[in-house]
Amino acid sequence: MNIQDFNERNWNRLLDEIDSGLIIPIIGPELLEVTISGQTVMLHTWLTEQLSARLNLNYESNIQLGDIVYLFKNQNPYGDISSVYYELFSILSKTQITTPEPLKKLASITSFNFFISTTFDDFLLKAINEERFEGLNKTKSLIFSKKGEIEDISLEINYPVVYHVFGKVNTLPTYVLTDDDLLEFNYYWHDQARRPPRLHAFLRDKYHLLLGCSFENWLTRFFLCGLKAETFFDSPQSRRGIIVDNRSKEDEELILFLSRCNNVTYPSGGAIDFINQLVDKWHEKNKYITGKNQYTSITGTNDIECISESIFISYASEDQDFAVKLQKILEKEGLDVWLDKNKLESGNKYESIILQKIKNSLLFIPIISKNINTKERRFFKFEWNHAIKEMEFRFNNHTFIMPVCIDITPTNDYLIPEDFLNLHLARVLDNQAIHDFGKLVKKTIRDLRRNK
Template sequence: MSSPFPLRPAVATLDDEAWEDLLNFIEERRVIPIIGPELLQVETESGQRLLYDWVAEKLAARLNVDTGALPHPYTLNDVVCWFLASRGRREEAYTRVRSIFRDANFAPPLALRQLAQITDFDLFVTTTFDPLLEQAINLERFQGAQSAEVIAYAPNRVVDLPSEREKLQRPVVYHLLGRLSASPTYVISEEDMLEFICALQSEHLTPERLFHELEHNHLLLIGSSFTNWLARLFLRMAKRHRLSDPRDVGEVLADNHSDKDARLLNFLQQVSVRTRVYNGAEEFVDELHRRWMTRHKPGEVVPLGVPQRFLPPEREMPDNAVFISYAREDLAAVQKLKAGLDAAGVKTWFDLDRLEGGDDYDRKIQRYIARCSYFVPVVSATTQRRLEGYFRREWSYAIDRARNIAEGALFILPVCIDDTNVAAAHVPDKFKALNFTRLPDGEVSPEFARRLQDFLSARHG
């Protein structure tokens, strides 16, 4: 049905005032970027291409799809639909996609690296299933360490944000349409998209914390492949109210197609007046990055590849790491301890998220203590006060391992971060027989750093 209202010319850019407002909201952490496939320009054997166009070509070859029968240019959805119509097994398509990515080795595109550099972004939502966004964040913020939290939604396995946004300990990448797997748990076809969208609208299948954030924050839909009705539906789903209702937050659609969709533009201009359209996904990211960098003083900007002072530990403990055991109230001192040891080239790990529950978690901690290079229990007024706590179980696991270590060979290196009397401390007798190192507030002394360096060199060469 045509609109009785005349279509106003589309404004495909933002003026300086709009950019200024956006940067202010970003600095206040009131903006969530939602990443789409148009940002995934990768270098292939035939030059730069959009990642999912390349995947469609590779998948067609592996599934023996007759590409002559497909529309040109064909999409991943076209390949999957032809394969299923030819009585192919649905599960096989996902397995083949997983194999294609396993054999590929793409560097994160510049646009994703630029977004990762905007350190005011702490929650990223992606509508793609590939790992390039989390790789970009880990590369730019953590020197490649696997430190970003990665969460994936699937209708049969609803996973929400681990906590309220202000309590997140590390940047989060949320795969709203599933994450790469050998199982059919992510979107590669329009039918998959329909199933995910229906599930996300279901009361019992909605990740509530995530959608609370989407509702109450400004959204940047960058490089989305959503067209017309799907874009309208996604906006309505994210905002949870009629789009014509007054709201304090807005959205930007920055992609390569929305400004050419007259019906979508007409709808947005009449109904969703807080939604702006910007022509060009990569162009939007480039301009946003330039303005954000310009606004920050050089000393406040994290250059490409340069780590922050404190780098959160990786999600999984790396090989030959030093395991730090602590009470959660001492987190600030432990962060300083890790930063000091990082600066000395000593690889460390501690459990930043402090899940403290479940058999799987406990087995993981036991496994890490069994293979760490050294174990550093942090003793403090907190550990004196807390006569129960998971850190005491970690201490017990370390003592169990020490029983199998030769007499005189060091494994446990206790540290005290305040003026606690270690002789009267509530610690195992095994600890009291060892030499405690005092590191007030977690400040690493040159002597302690050199000591650990020497120990690690002697053990691992």
């Protein structure tokens, strides 16, 4: 596929693939548009100026950030080049820099759960935490290194992960800054003894979305082959990807190579423009489940979205205070929790979302109280009935529904589903009891995961 107009069909396919978990965004420096002291600048351009000043270097205006190392070596033959890496770390750690808006927009697409960063900073990590967790550090960071311990992904990715494939800035030269570093890191990535095995297997079946990387021709080929390994030249399904940056669309030889590998080169602008369009289109498609704090990770501080293996709390609206208290207790135990604090009006699309959340949940907790004693159409009844149906797909010896009664409602109340009465019904009447129930839930979750 050659360079082409990115039409509506291309957008629709991309959006569906994102929501299916097939797309891995790979982030490059062209997305690092930041504000420093009231000025909007590209981070690497600003760092080049600051680093040159710190090291007292004379340089030309078109120099790249990585060239500072070579310039330092030429002007200081006996100097220690590790000091360049340290000064860069010092500048980043001591300067107040806003999180790049393009990264925050990308982080708002909650169907993205796994990200690869080709830059040495932690702004992508901050963007996800700010957009999804009110700034709390709940996103996992993994770092590829040439030596030392190999950091690999978990068997199941149920929370946001940022993988720094070219290392992460610190006081030592253990991250990519120069072309030499880049070549060395790619060499080690192709080494099966160093390449994280679970991550390697995970990436083989995914599509890549390169955003703002602008690798040179040779590096694009080398990098993509490293991601896909032997599958890069296999069937078209296993090697599809999209490249969006300022350089690639101008390189005819690279475009031809990418088209042979069924990769699309976006022709209509840079990575920031692409993200602006992508975010608008994705939010329009998923308007029922978008917005800040609508994503669940290991803290479960969401309103609509729910990840696999969450705990689903179902309750009558009158019992919301207890539900929220239980949620906080379970979160302190390190558990994933989902509940609808907004109690949005019912509708076909919202009901389908609820059904999906029940299906994805590892545990379903219905809250029983006097407030269920109504013959009105209530949404908790919808949730309870479908949770009971979901039990048919679970093993009999695996707990799925854990009912909890929060007052003296009789266990033989005719409004309590018979299927609940056949289960152990916990009764929580005081503060100690709710904490004990939280520990019981944690033990149940641990047992369920152990037996999966």
